[in-house]
Amino acid sequence: MTQPAALRRRRVDQVLPTIEFGDAISNCALQLRRHLRESGYASDIWVDVRGDTVSREAAYFEPRAVAAADAILYHHSIGTELAERVAALDVPKALIYHNVTPAAFFADYRPALAYALDAGAASLKDIAESFDRVVAVSEYNAAGLRALGVSDVQTIPFMVDVARFEDAPQADALPGDGSAMRWLFVGRIAPNKGLRKLIEVADAFRRCCGELMLTIVGRWEADDPYLRELRELIAELDLTENVRFAGVVSDALLAAHYRHAEVLVTLSEHEGFCVPVVEAMFFDLPVVALAAAALPETLGSAGLLIEPSADIAEIAAAIVCLRDDPGLRASIVAAQRARREAFLPARIWPHIDRLVEALAS
Amino acid sequence: MIRPNNPDIDVDDLMLRVKREAARIRTALAGDRAHAEPDRAGERSAVALHYAVLALLSEAERKNRVRREWPPRLRIMARTGPLGRALLRLWNYLFKEQREKDALIIAAVRRIADHVIGERE
Numbered sequence: 403m404t405q406p407a408a409l410r411r412r413r414v415d416q417v418l419p420t421i422e423f424g425d426a427i428s429n430c431a432l433q434l435r436r437h438l439r440e441s442g443y444a445s446d447i448w449v450d451v452r453g454d455t456v457s458r459e460a461a462y463f464e465p466r467a468v469a470a471a472d473a474i475l476y477h478h479s480i481g482t483e484l485a486e487r488v489a490a491l492d493v494p495k496a497l498i499y500h501n502v503t504p505a506a507f508f509a510d511y512r513p514a515l516a517y518a519l520d521a522g523a524a525s526l527k528d529i530a531e532s533f534d535r536v537v538a539v540s541e542y543n544a545a546g547l548r549a550l551g552v553s554d555v556q557t558i559p560f561m562v563d564v565a566r567f568e569d570a571p572q573a574d575a576l577p578g579d580g581s582a583m584r585w586l587f588v589g590r591i592a593p594n595k596g597l598r599k600l601i602e603v604a605d606a607f608r609r610c611c612g613e614l615m616l617t618i619v620g621r622w623e624a625d626d627p628y629l630r631e632l633r634e635l636i637a638e639l640d641l642t643e644n645v646r647f648a649g650v651v652s653d654a655l656l657a658a659h660y661r662h663a664e665v666l667v668t669l670s671e672h673e674g675f676c677v678p679v680v681e682a683m684f685f686d687l688p689v690v691a692l693a694a695a696a697l698p699e700t701l702g703s704a705g706l707l708i709e710p711s712a713d714i715a716e717i718a719a720a721i722v723c724l725r726d727d728p729g730l731r732a733s734i735v736a737a738q739r740a741r742r743e744a745f746l747p748a749r750i751w752p753h754i755d756r757l758v759e760a761l762a763s
Numbered sequence: 764m765i766r767p768n769n770p771d772i773d774v775d776d777l778m779l780r781v782k783r784e785a786a787r788i789r790t791a792l793a794g795d796r797a798h799a800e801p802d803r804a805g806e807r808s809a810v811a812l813h814y815a816v817l818a819l820l821s822e823a824e825r826k827n828r829v830r831r832e833w834p835p836r837l838r839i840m841a842r843t844g845p846l847g848r849a850l851l852r853l854w855n856y857l858f859k860e861q862r863e864k865d866a867l868i869i870a871a872v873r874r875i876a877d878h879v880i881g882e883r884e
Contacts, residue, residue, distance in 0.1 A: 510815040610791040627814035671813035719784035733771045
């Protein structure tokens with residue numbers, strides 16, 4: 403016998419195309435599920451693709467099972483049939499828009515992905531209109547939606563789960579790099595992340611300003627032509643001893659990288675939010691970032707924002723100033739400490755609670 | 764080139780220092796390059812094109828494989844047991860000749876791409 407609605411726990415499920423270890427949207431969904439369960443809801447995650455290490459965290463999407471939920475939160479970041487299938491369900495639902503990377507970045511490297519991204523962007527307005535609520539994780543994303551004609555968009559900043567670093571055991575100390583300045587980049591190895599430019603800046607810095615060790619932490623695929631191109635560039639510039647790809651790392655090791663580094667440099671040309679810059683703020687790691695896409699908004703008055711028109715010499719010079727001027731570093735870190743407060747769960751959860759309450763009731 | 768987002772930082776002073784340092788870096792790099800090999804921009808773009816062609820071929824190869832499972836939208840077919848497997852075998856049989864032709868075309872284009880990049884090297 404079915405329990406009367408008033409007696410059973412209300413169920414708020416999440417749907418996303420892929421769940422992967424170390425992926426920002428996956429982390430967001432997991433943190434959101436934890437919060438929903440702690441708030442008394444039943445909550446599950448449904449996906450189309452599951453990474454091996456997190457396969458237990460989510461089930462494959464089953465329309466009939468998901469349709470039994472009282473509300474659905476769908477995380478949108480790529481074109482997939484899943485979005486249409488969720489849109490077709492007769493359940494109160496919210497679209498959480500994480501942005502879709504412009505396909506042009508991938509056209510020369512991964513045409514199939516470029517196609518999926520194009521499809522994601524093209525179908526966005528239609529899909530958004532079939533959801534009861536539309537949420538963007540940044541004002542930048544919200545503006546993109548409004549430009550498409552989606553009128554009622556609410557902005558709720560990304561939920562950045564830094565508690566997972568506190569819970570993680572301390573990783574072994576990272577190998578020392580002598581006197582080399584330690585640069586860190588965290589993010590997927592993808593053409594929109596500006597890694598080619600970052601490597602060229604590293605080359606200029608090493609030739610003219612001193613030794614450095616650039617560690618690139620993030621997911622890569624062995625047969626990715628973009629990765630091969632980066633490796634060729636590194637070899638060509640004789641930087642094989644100065645740039646290392648760490649791949650996807652555990653939370654403990656990622657925390658160790660944040661603690662060990664002297665600067666987080668991100669020259670990404672397209673970001674819908676950029677979680678690593680917020681994580682860096684929690685480790686008092688100064689951020690140097692290109693003032694592109696959502697990065698100025700996420701950083702606010704924190705970090706050192708470089709205009710996209712800056713050339714390689716100017717970016718390297720800005721990092722030299724940061725290295726040589728403790729006062730500048732202190733000002734940046736102080737601003738980051740203030741800015742990071744905006745991303746604490748205590749600030750975000752009330753917005754989420756109101757959204758879920760409105761949907762599930 | 765520095766965006767004045769932090770009121771506690773004297774951006775004018777910082778810009779001045781960054782410009783001075785950038786000028787020094789540019790001069791040093793120009794000196795370095797004068798001793799280095801000639802401009803390799805053309806070669807780099809040929810390499811990028813080569814990788815783009817390889818990416819397309821890899822994708823074509825991936826799509827040209829014998830299908831071992833149903834796509835997500837038809838995943839329900841996987842649960843029909845013997846019938847689902849039989850239909851999958853029929854599907855693979857119907858497209859066998861097309862797969863073979865596509866494999867030959869992919870191999871031919873790969874050989875051309877490798878030959879072109881080999882010539883440049």
